[in-house]
Amino acid sequence: MTDTSAITGVLALWVPDWPVLTIMRREGISATRPVAVTDHGKVMAVSAAARRDGVRRGMRRRAAQAVCPSLVLHPRDEQQEHLDFDTVASAAHRVLPHCSVSRPGVLWAPWKIPVKAQADADFARQLLNSLAEPLIEHIAHDADVECHVGGGQSLLTALLAAREDSAVCFSETRDYLGKQPIESLRLLVTDATRETELTAFLSALAGLGVRTLRQLAKVGRTALNTRFGHIGQWAYLQALGCDTLLNDPWRQVQEIKEELVIDPPAERSDHVTFATAEITQNWYQKLLQHSLSCSQVEITLTTQDGDEIRRCWQADSTMWGGLTPRHVTDRIRWQMDGWLTRQGQGIGDDPPVAPVAGVTITAVGLHAVDMQSEGLWGLGRSKSGKVEQTVARLQAMLGPGEVLQPVAMGGRTARERVQLVPWGSAQPDDTRRDQPWPGALPSPSPTVIPATPLRAHVLDSAGNTVIVDRRLRLSAPPVRVAVDTMATYTVQDWAGPWPLLQRWWRAQRQTAAYLQVTVTQGAGLLLACQEGQWSYEGKYD
Amino acid sequence: MAMTRLSADRVQRLARARAVLRAVETAEVKSQSLKEAPVARPSAEHPVVAVPTVSVIDPQRGREFFSEVVPPQLRQRGIVAITGSTTVLLAALGEVMDADARNPRWAALLGMPEIGMAAAAEQGIDLERLAVVPEVGTQGAAIIAAALDGIDIVVCGPQASVAQLQQRKITARVRRHQRLLLSTYPWQNADLTLRVIRQRWWGTEQGHGWLRHAEAEIARSGRGAFAQPVHGSVDLLGRAAG
Known part of the structure; x- marks a missing residue:
C-alpha cells in the first residue's frame, strides 16, 4: 500500500462444493447424482x-435422506x-504467483489495482476478467474443475463477489457487505473447531x-468485544x-524464517x-518471542537438483487462531504429497x-498478536482427552518445547535408538526402526545417559591413560575411571572395546570405540574413546 | 543373612528359593511371605526379630518382580519411592503401566533429564504412552500437581524434588485423584519405599562378553498395612544369557 498509484485488494478463487467434488472424483460418481458429504453426522x-x-x-x-x-x-x-486441491493451487500459481490456499476450495491472492478502479465498478470488473480468464482456463485444463473468481477489498467481499463472478469496487464495500446475512461469515472458516x-x-x-x-456492525466494536471476545x-x-490479510507493516522490519538442510536428502513426505x-x-x-502472528506461511521445498516447490498457505490467523507447528508440518506433508x-x-x-534436500518456512504477512491464539499446541496422537488437556496445561506452564515424547527411531547407540521430540510432533519411522543396525551396541542400554557426553579418564594400574590402538587393543587393562563431575570408580571387569564407525560419508563422521566396565x-559404565579422548556415555544402574 | 546367589542352573535355583521360603514360613519368626496378604503390624509381643531373605527370581515371569514386591492395591494408586536404581524404577513403571490390560495407563516422567529412554523401552514401557518433562525449572511442585490432575502415573525424578511441606500437599492430591506416584527420592509418608541396597551387574569377561545380567538387593519398608519389612534380591533383566 506504499505505492500511491495502486491499491491492494483481494482476489479470491472459489471452487464450489469442493468436498463433494473430491468425493465424486475419487469414487467416480457422475455429476448428475445427488451426493452429500457428512461430517459428524451432519451434511457439510x-x-x-x-x-x-x-x-x-x-x-x-x-x-x-428423507428429503x-x-x-x-x-x-x-x-x-x-487438501491433496486434490493442490492441483488447483499449482495451476493458479502460474497466473497468480502470490496466491495462497485458505482452505480446500478457496484460494486468494493480493490484487493490485489502480486507484481509478477503486470507485469505478465497471473498470474493476474489466480488470478482474483479464485475470480471471487465463486463471479459469488453466484450472479447467489442469484440474478439470470449474471455478469462480471475485475481487474486492477484503477476502469476505471477494468470496461473496466470486459467487457472482464479479468484483466489488472498494467504495461500495460497506454497502455490499451490509446487505449480506451474518451466515456469510462461514465462508471464512478454515477448520472444524473454528466452525x-x-x-x-x-x-x-x-x-x-x-x-x-450491517446490523452486526451497528452493534459496535466495544459491545461485541466485551460480550463475545x-x-x-x-x-x-x-x-x-477490513482484513488482517494485507496488514503487514512488520514485513519490512524483519523476516521470520527457518531453514533446514536435509542430509541425506529425503524421498518420502513423512521423512x-x-x-x-x-x-x-x-x-x-520466534513468532511467539516477537509477539507476532502471521497470516500466511510460505513453504519451499528444495530438491537435490536445486528446483523449488513453493506454496503459500493461509493461516487461521485471518480469524482468531494461529498457525501452530502442527498445522505447519501438516501443510509441509500435504505440499510434498501433492507434488509427488x-x-x-x-x-x-x-x-x-527428486529427493528433497531443504525446507524453508517463511512467515508472510506478519502482524502483532492482538488476539488470543487457540489450539496452539497441536496434539498429534489419539489419546484420552484428559491426557491431552494435562499436557497442554504443562506446555502452557513450561513452554511448548519442554514437554517431550519419546520416539523409537532405530540406531546404533542408545542415544539414537530412542529420541525425545516435542510432544505432538512425532511421526514414528518404522522403516528406520526395523533396520538391523549392524554393529549396534548390545542391549540392555544404559539407564542413565548424560545430556552431553562427559569427559572421562580411564587409567591403568600405573596411572597412565588407557589407549585404544588401531587394531582395537587396549594398551593396558583399565583399573580406574574418573568422570568429570562424578566420583572415581574402581574397575572390576570390562568388555570391549567395540568399534563404531558411523556416517563415514560425512565430514563430522563418528568413529568411536565403546567400552563397558563394571x-x-x-553399577556399569559405558565409555567411548574418540581420537584418544575418553568420554562417559552412560551408566547402568 | 546371606543373599541367595544366582546359579546357572535355574531348576536348582528355584528349588533352593522354595526351600528358603518354606523354611521361613515354618520358622518361629513372625514374618510374611511375599505372596500372602499383608499381616498385622509388628507389635510388642511379636516384634520382627529377623528379616526373611527371599529370592523372588522366577525365570518364567521375567521382569514382573514388582508384582511380587508391591502388593496389588498399591499398583493402582498410592505413593512408592524407589531409590538407588533406575532399572528398578523403569521395570516398576513398565509393570504398573500395564497392570490392567484393558485399561492401559499413561505416565509422565518429570525432572529426569538423564534417563535412558532406550532402556525404558527395553524394560517394556510403551513409549507411546509416555510424556517426558526433563526440566521442571523452579515450579516443580506445581508441575507435579498439574500432571497428577490428568495422568495416571507420575514419576518424580531428582530435578523435580520437592520440600516436605509440598510433599504433603502432593500426597493429598495423589490420594484425592487416586493416582500412582513413583518417586526417585525418599518421600515422606510414602506407602512403600523400595531401597536398592546393593546391585551387581555382570557379563563382562576381561574384554569379552557384555553386561547382560543384573541383580539388585531390595529392602522394602512401608506404612500401615505394608509396615512389614521385606528384603530380597531380584533379577533385574530377567533374560537368558546370549
Whole structure:
C-alpha cells in the first residue's frame, strides 16, 4: 500500500462444493447424482443435484435422506481434499504467483489495482476478467474443475463477489457487505473447531435479532468485544470489510524464517515432515518471542537438483487462531504429497521428482498478536482427552518445547535408538526402526545417559591413560575411571572395546570405540574413546 | 543373612528359593511371605526379630518382580519411592503401566533429564504412552500437581524434588485423584519405599562378553498395612544369557 498509484485488494478463487467434488472424483460418481458429504453426522457439503432436491448444509443424515432418498452420503476426507486441491493451487500459481490456499476450495491472492478502479465498478470488473480468464482456463485444463473468481477489498467481499463472478469496487464495500446475512461469515472458516465457535456465535446473534452484517456492525466494536471476545471483534472487522490479510507493516522490519538442510536428502513426505519437526517449533517460537502472528506461511521445498516447490498457505490467523507447528508440518506433508501425486499422474509443470534436500518456512504477512491464539499446541496422537488437556496445561506452564515424547527411531547407540521430540510432533519411522543396525551396541542400554557426553579418564594400574590402538587393543587393562563431575570408580571387569564407525560419508563422521566396565560400586559404565579422548556415555544402574 | 546367589542352573535355583521360603514360613519368626496378604503390624509381643531373605527370581515371569514386591492395591494408586536404581524404577513403571490390560495407563516422567529412554523401552514401557518433562525449572511442585490432575502415573525424578511441606500437599492430591506416584527420592509418608541396597551387574569377561545380567538387593519398608519389612534380591533383566 506504499505505492500511491495502486491499491491492494483481494482476489479470491472459489471452487464450489469442493468436498463433494473430491468425493465424486475419487469414487467416480457422475455429476448428475445427488451426493452429500457428512461430517459428524451432519451434511457439510452437497452437490448441485442434491441441492436441487432440497438437501442443505447442516442437515442431519436422516433428514437429508428423507428429503432425497437417492442421496449418496459419504464421510468427509479432509486429507484428500487438501491433496486434490493442490492441483488447483499449482495451476493458479502460474497466473497468480502470490496466491495462497485458505482452505480446500478457496484460494486468494493480493490484487493490485489502480486507484481509478477503486470507485469505478465497471473498470474493476474489466480488470478482474483479464485475470480471471487465463486463471479459469488453466484450472479447467489442469484440474478439470470449474471455478469462480471475485475481487474486492477484503477476502469476505471477494468470496461473496466470486459467487457472482464479479468484483466489488472498494467504495461500495460497506454497502455490499451490509446487505449480506451474518451466515456469510462461514465462508471464512478454515477448520472444524473454528466452525463450532462460529456457529455458537452466529446463533447467539440470531437470538439477538442481528441478521445482516450491517446490523452486526451497528452493534459496535466495544459491545461485541466485551460480550463475545475475539470472535466478536473479528466479526466486526469483517463486517466492515477490513482484513488482517494485507496488514503487514512488520514485513519490512524483519523476516521470520527457518531453514533446514536435509542430509541425506529425503524421498518420502513423512521423512521430510519428521525432519522439519524441530524447525517448525523454532519458527513458531520466534513468532511467539516477537509477539507476532502471521497470516500466511510460505513453504519451499528444495530438491537435490536445486528446483523449488513453493506454496503459500493461509493461516487461521485471518480469524482468531494461529498457525501452530502442527498445522505447519501438516501443510509441509500435504505440499510434498501433492507434488509427488501430481508428478505420478504427469500433470502440472512442477519440477521433476527428486529427493528433497531443504525446507524453508517463511512467515508472510506478519502482524502483532492482538488476539488470543487457540489450539496452539497441536496434539498429534489419539489419546484420552484428559491426557491431552494435562499436557497442554504443562506446555502452557513450561513452554511448548519442554514437554517431550519419546520416539523409537532405530540406531546404533542408545542415544539414537530412542529420541525425545516435542510432544505432538512425532511421526514414528518404522522403516528406520526395523533396520538391523549392524554393529549396534548390545542391549540392555544404559539407564542413565548424560545430556552431553562427559569427559572421562580411564587409567591403568600405573596411572597412565588407557589407549585404544588401531587394531582395537587396549594398551593396558583399565583399573580406574574418573568422570568429570562424578566420583572415581574402581574397575572390576570390562568388555570391549567395540568399534563404531558411523556416517563415514560425512565430514563430522563418528568413529568411536565403546567400552563397558563394571565397577566396585555395583553399577556399569559405558565409555567411548574418540581420537584418544575418553568420554562417559552412560551408566547402568 | 546371606543373599541367595544366582546359579546357572535355574531348576536348582528355584528349588533352593522354595526351600528358603518354606523354611521361613515354618520358622518361629513372625514374618510374611511375599505372596500372602499383608499381616498385622509388628507389635510388642511379636516384634520382627529377623528379616526373611527371599529370592523372588522366577525365570518364567521375567521382569514382573514388582508384582511380587508391591502388593496389588498399591499398583493402582498410592505413593512408592524407589531409590538407588533406575532399572528398578523403569521395570516398576513398565509393570504398573500395564497392570490392567484393558485399561492401559499413561505416565509422565518429570525432572529426569538423564534417563535412558532406550532402556525404558527395553524394560517394556510403551513409549507411546509416555510424556517426558526433563526440566521442571523452579515450579516443580506445581508441575507435579498439574500432571497428577490428568495422568495416571507420575514419576518424580531428582530435578523435580520437592520440600516436605509440598510433599504433603502432593500426597493429598495423589490420594484425592487416586493416582500412582513413583518417586526417585525418599518421600515422606510414602506407602512403600523400595531401597536398592546393593546391585551387581555382570557379563563382562576381561574384554569379552557384555553386561547382560543384573541383580539388585531390595529392602522394602512401608506404612500401615505394608509396615512389614521385606528384603530380597531380584533379577533385574530377567533374560537368558546370549
